[in-house]
Each structure stands twice: as structure tokens, then as C-alpha cells.
């Protein structure tokens with residue numbers, strides 16, 4: 515199995531190194547042959563080649579089974595021309611790999627539940643997956659910037675979806691639910707929007723015809739936003755469009771209590787890409803104190819969704835849990851009575867736990 519590694523900028527380098535140690539441990543335990551190809555992306559790629567997304571990076575990613583990304587960006591590149599900014603590389607690689615499906619799991623670990631902004635009894639037990647459509651909808655529909663129309667300043671953006679776009683993302687959600695608790699909540703605004711009514715009709719039809727073993731319910735997006743803070747534990751898989759998913763996934767992520775713990779996956783029909791949800795954290799880059807667990811859990815998702823190895827994914831997730839249970843924390847989560855460890859020590863601990 516070939517994996518393209520894109521550490522990127524800032525803490526990306528440290529957290530990807532820790533995740534590779536963990537992947538090596540899993541490879542040893544399950545007797546897997548992993549081959550890595552490290553490439554440049556973001557600001558470091560711009561410095562070395564004049565572009566944040568070199569051709570060699572795209573070629574390597576396309577030829578791999580999966581991509582593991584750290585993060586890109588930092589103040590050093592704040593003033594480069596807009597189309598050469600490190601963040602542009604993210605859109606570029608998602609497009610090159612045809613990644614139309616974003617998976618964001620959010621689990622409130624009992625070890626950090628006290629850090630949730632929700633009351634602990636509401637947050638505890640939340641374990642959900644947001645499946646967000648990533649390449650369609652209002653972000654990609656026709657845009658009309660503000661201009662005078664009939665003497666009035668007017669602007670518009672079009673929310674457009676086609677049946678195949680809805681079908682392929684809904685399929686990813688139903689398939690993910692089958693690997694979890696078997697429930698999909700489809701989120702739309704069908705009381706107002708025609709695109710949402712089509713979305714709801716297609717999802718309902720697919721559940722009846724192809725996924726009758728998965729439970730389906732529908733929420734309006736405003737209700738879903740409320741339910742996420744009232745009772746997040748009621749959800750298993752949330753399926754939604756690009757703009758609603760953008761907003762709901764950020765809302766859900768803060769419930770977990772720590773940005774450093776959350777992984778993500780972006781999938782298409784070929785190579786999948788895996789990355790933590792946080793950025794390059796320039797304020798702590800190079801200090802060896804970044805939390806690598808979001809990246810390590812992204813690697814677990816890679817085994818589950820791209821390398822089709824649930825046992826390896828579970829082994830990583832269990833090892834992370836064990837290390838937390840034993841009281842080891844990077845400084846972002848440290849507290850009295852707990853053992854403070856560095857980024858690479860956290861990598862060693864998780865790897866060692868896997869090989870126990």
C-alpha cells in the first residue's frame with residue numbers, strides 16, 4: 515500500500531512524523547507493507563518550487579492509495595499573491611483527486627469531556643460522523659458579485675445540485691452508517707428550498723431501494739443546529755450539503771472540547787486524503803508540543819476507508835484511548851495529576867501500545 519505523505523508547514527512536520535511511527539507499528543502488528551512517498555505542499559512547496567502545489571505532489575497523490583496531510587500555511591506566506599497562497603494548494607489537491615465527500619467524526623472522549631463548552635451530561639456519549647458534500651452546491655454555483663441591477667445593488671449565489679451528486683454523497687453516508695450504528699440523519703431546508711426537496715426525495719428513495727437496513731430521519735438545518743447542542747448523542751451519521759456541512763461540522767467540532775484530537779477524511783472515487791481538522795499552529799511550530807492525536811486518528815480513518823482494514827483502524831483508536839486512560843497528555847490537554855508529554859513522546863506511546 516502506497517501512501518503519499520504531505521507534512522506541509524508549521525506543526526504539520528511534527529504531527530505527521532508521529533503518525534508515521536504509529537502507522538509503522540500497525541504495519542508491523544498486522545504484517546502490512548506500507549510504502550511512503552513524502553512530497554511538498556503549501557508554503558514550503560512555494561519556497562522550494564514557486565508554487566504551493568507542485569506537479570510532483572499531484573502525480574504522487576494520484577498514484578497512491580491514500581494521502582496523509584499535516585497542515586499548510588503560516589504568517590511567512592501571508593503576503594504572497596492570492597493564487598500562490600499555501601491554502602490554495604488544499605483546494606487544488608481536493609480538485610485533482612475529485613474529493614467530493616468530507617467525513618468529520620466527532621467523539622467526546624471521556625478523558626476530555628470536561629473541556630467541552632456543553633454541560634458534561636449533554637456532551638458525554640456524543641459520537642457522530644458528519645458526511646458533507648464537498649464539491650457542489652452554493653460554493654460552486656453561479657456567483658454574481660454585487661452590481662447595480664435596475665438601480666439596486668444586487669448580488670447572488672446559486673445552490674445547484676444534480677441527482678448523481680446527491681446519490682454519490684448519500685451512498686457514502688449510508689455505507690459509513692453500516693460500519694457504525696446504522697442511522698443516517700439527512701439535513702436540509704426542504705421547507706424552503708427546491709434543491710433541498712430534491713435532496714430529501716433522492717435520499718428517501720435510496721434508503722428504501724438500497725439501504726433499508728439503515729435507519730433514516732430528516733432534520734431541517736436550523737433544528738439540527740439546535741439538536742447538536744441539546745442532545746448531540748442522538749446522532750450517528752449526519753448527511754448534508756456543502757454549506758450546511760461547513761457550518762455544522764465546525765459547530766460539532768467545538769463540542770469535543772479540543773481541536774487537537776479531531777481527524778477528517780476527504781473521499782472521492784479514487785485516492786482518499788486524511789488530515790487533522792486544525793491548521794499549522796504557527797504559534798507552537800517547532801516546539802515539539804503539538805498534539806499529534808488528530809493526525810494519528812486521521813491515519814486510523816485511512817486504514818478504515820482507503821486501505822479497507824478495520825482491524826488496523828480499531829487498533830490505533832484503542833491505543834489512543836489506552837494512552838489517554840493512562841493519563842498521558844500533550845500540553846494543550848495537560849492538567850494537574852496527568853503526565854505531560856511531547857509530540858514525539860505521544861507518538862512513541864501510541865505505537866508502543868499497539869505493539870503490546
Ligand code: NAD
Pocket residue numbers: 525584585586587588589601604773774789791792793794795796797798803804805806808846
Ligand atoms: P490553527 O488550527 O492552526 O490554530 C488555532 C489554535 O489552536 C492555535 O493556538 C494553535 O496553537 C492551536 N492548535 C492547533 N492545532 C493544535 C495541535 N495539534 N496541538 C495543540 N494546539 C493546536 O488555526 P489558525 O491559527 O487560525 O491558522 C494557522 C495557519 O493554519 C493559517 O495559515 C491558516 O490558514 C492555516 N490553516 C490550515 C488548515 C489546513 O491545513 N487544513 C486549516 C486551518 C488553518
